[in-house]
Amino acid sequence: MSERQLTGLAGRVDARLPHPEDFRSGLRGPRTTARLGGWLGIAFGVCFVTGLYSHYLQHPSPWVPLLTGPARLYQVTQGLHVAAGTAAVPLLLVKLWSVFPRFFQRPSAAPRRLLLDLLEKGSIALLVGSAVFQLVTGLANSAQWYPWSFDFISAHFALAWVAVGSVALHVAVKLPVVREAWGAPVETRPAAPGGLSRRALLRTTWLSAAVAALTTTSVGIPGVRRLAVLAVRSGDGPQGVPINRSAIGADVVDLLHDPAWRLTVTGPAGAVELTLDDLRAMPQTEAVLPIACVEGWSAGGTWGGVRVRELVALVGGGTDRDVAFTSLQPRGGYRTSTLPAAWVGLDDSLVALTLAGEPLHPDHGFPCRLIAPARPGVLQTKWLSQVDVVPA
């Protein structure tokens, strides 16, 4: 109950708002919240770690080690990122339901207590605001829906730190309550006759999380693919592989079949210009590699082409330097990409000329594209025009 008496309009509003004691469900309380919070914390932890890994693959830092294999690594980390984020939706909603009465807790009138109450409410607002923001923007991005005016990547990255920071702070504050709640058993008897028991509510929430994750992201798992009725991709496309950016979307249609097209390769020993026939005349290598996108989908393909290390060897490039790839695309953030030196020497880092034994479909990057293991699809630059060994 409120300790102070409000007057005027504030008093009338206060009288109409419910108090925490007005919420009657016996299913709420620390025993429910702590268990939901535990799983939610795990889901957010998985999202944060896999998200950071994806970030550092795209923006390498000398402090963060990157793995060049296995080839499916990024498919797994990014699939987990999206699956954990999707599963977090029911976990977060039921957890917020379980503490919703606290929203109506009136701040104390005593100044010292008031400050603490406001700090707690502020930290909860950071937590809820950032968590809802991350799930909403992440889900919309995976369906390539951008109903906002800000840049998704930088906003999602910034709020990820806010979310994980406020989760850690929240756990630090609540740890004694959490420990006590985990120590108490979960009732299997309903709190009210005919109602749900606490255990049944928790199990239903786990089921809800599993259904959400399975129906949206299991498309990358053989055998259960057909269950993914809400997946953003069926996994099919030209030459059996979906695409993210089409040749039309990238504005390169007129440039692809230009007879004057050459692949310019530069390095310490100078520059060479190669026609498509020159590339086809070089030793060809086949590699089975997935295209794994940040949106969580992935599809495997059999790619054929020239090894990056053999290409840069033509201009005196070794496997100790990064290599920059530039597309015919006139604009766009993913016009260029840098293949770190650790990838350059790999047997399956290719400038691909074929997919499934045929010349690349225009939407897959004809005349040639980069394909390398364990990297995000956006870095597998298509419609190449230039390959440069980056000076040390």
Add this chain to the structure above:
Amino acid sequence: MKAVRVALALAGLAALVRGLVLLVDLGPRLPAVLVWALGGIVLHDGVLAPLVVLLGVLAASRTPAWLRAPLVGLLVVLGPLTLVAVPVLGRFGARYDNATLLDRPYWSGYVALVALGVVVTAVVAERRRRSAPPRP
């Protein structure tokens, strides 16, 4: 446990500061981000949560006891799933030049999931009705 709490709080504060610095770096795009972050709180606390409370009150006063628990189960599974499905059901991100994007029959899949949920709920409810003690 105190050491764990202090360490967690310090790590949390450090991450928070990092996030707030990154937010400030967004510059002129920051207001739109804040609108969306605050909008999430307002939509949840002001619309979604009261709606669920209202549904609970209605279920408690208008439905027989044997139906309540199955209905809660249905809401817990289908409610979040429906929110998750909004981007694909609306196909807001579809592009004319990319047939591989949003290329599933989402409404059929969604209706099938809802139908499955309703059937399971009905079966559970019917069992509970039969085993419920007769009203005095």
